[in-house]
Amino acid sequence: MLFNISSLLFLLSLVTGTLISISSSTWIGAWMGLEMNLLSFIPMMSKNKTPYENEASMKYFLVQAIASIMFLLSILLVNLMDFDFNHYANYLLSSALLMKMGAAPLHFWFPGVMEGLDWMNCLILMTWQKIGPFILLSYKLSMTLFSMTVIMLCVVVGAIGGLNQTSVRKLMAYSSISHLGWMMTAMMISYNYWLLYFLIYVILNMSVLHIFNSQSLFQLSQSYFNNSNVMIKFTLFISMLSLGGLPPFLGFLPKWIIIQNLMQSQYIMLVLIMVLTTLITLYFYLRVMFSTFMFLNQENGWNNYNQKKNLNSLIMSVSILGIPLLFVMSII
Structure with missing residues (x-):
């Protein structure tokens, strides 16, 4: 823009x-x-x-x-x-x-x-x-039947809605709906947890959308990026797994905190539904990257890539930052 x-x-x-x-x-x-x-x-x-x-x-x-x-x-x-x-x-x-x-x-x-x-x-x-x-x-907002119903609908609709999408923008929209359920849960537990979740969500979204924008990627059929190097593909792969909440990346940190608090409050069924639907969102994130890595052997090795390597390294380091953070939290 x-x-x-x-x-x-x-x-x-x-x-x-x-x-x-x-x-x-x-x-x-x-x-x-x-x-x-x-x-x-x-x-x-x-x-x-x-x-x-x-x-x-x-x-x-x-x-x-x-x-x-x-x-x-x-x-x-x-x-x-x-x-x-x-x-x-x-x-x-x-x-x-x-x-x-x-x-x-x-x-x-x-x-x-x-x-x-x-x-x-x-x-x-x-x-x-x-x-x-x-x-x-x-x-x-309080932990009522109305709120819990909305949270479960958000995570279920966000997971199932993204399964049959070929448009990356619609896929990110359903991903956002799924994250809304987690953010509502964080808000009910503590305002600070919501702020932490929201900040990490914004940073990871900026990382992923920057790569989509730089590669003009709008459909899954475009996702092999035949004109880009392996570093960009790997950066997007790590960022999307982090956005999906796969441990030990940064996106898992707020979800881990929310799961711990819900388990202490005995909301076991809610945690089970949220975790299972997050696995489905991870599946359609992997769909984006599947064709990307399948076409690695068809790329030209002599291309002169003019990419912002420092920015890509920063984007990847943001997601990998979760590894030491989770390690420190696990031993405290």
Whole structure:
């Protein structure tokens, strides 16, 4: 995405909207921040004026507008309804925020919108756009049947939805839905755990999406990168395994902490479902890399590769950083 004055203005407005939303002391102020964030992101989505981007921005606007109406309605109902019926309004408020961030079962718009965007906007949609709804949802989040159902739906839909995808952007969208379940669990345990998970998730997403963007990779059929060297392929392989949460890489660290806390709280069935579905997500991450390494013997050994080797080494070292961290945690 090419940055100019208008792009920087919209980006500043996007960040400001989220900051207003999470720092507001009233629900109306939070709603205003979310709307400011929404109206700043739509021009960024349709920057290149392609039909796919216009379709994605229209889908995003309609869904976010519906979620905003639900959010406003729930705020009014909380003030108007008796205390006995107040929790129904809270469910409506939570559902509106879940729809805004694309969590299952209100995820229907998320893969379609991701498919129409470039990688920079995909990164913003998967990371920054979730901060506001997540912080607001944390005010109403507790270990209830509703929350546990949403968590299980997120990890199951994120795992099964990515199995038959040939588009890498849709695959990353379902991966994001799966991670939402883990992040919601982290938020219910502790705000600090959610912050740790979210930061590691952002770093790993930036690593993976940087390689996808540099290689112009959008479909699984393109994933053999016949014009790139082994180092880039291995970097992507390690980063995606880390994003999937395979030990001993960095992505496993927050999941290990969450599993430990859930086991101490005797949520054994929830842990079992989350771990099993994570294995399925690891399977479709491996699908991306399968054809990549199958075509190694067809590459030209005399190509003059002009790649950013320092950046690739940094990306790989981020994922491998988890090995000493996990070793230190295991002996403490």
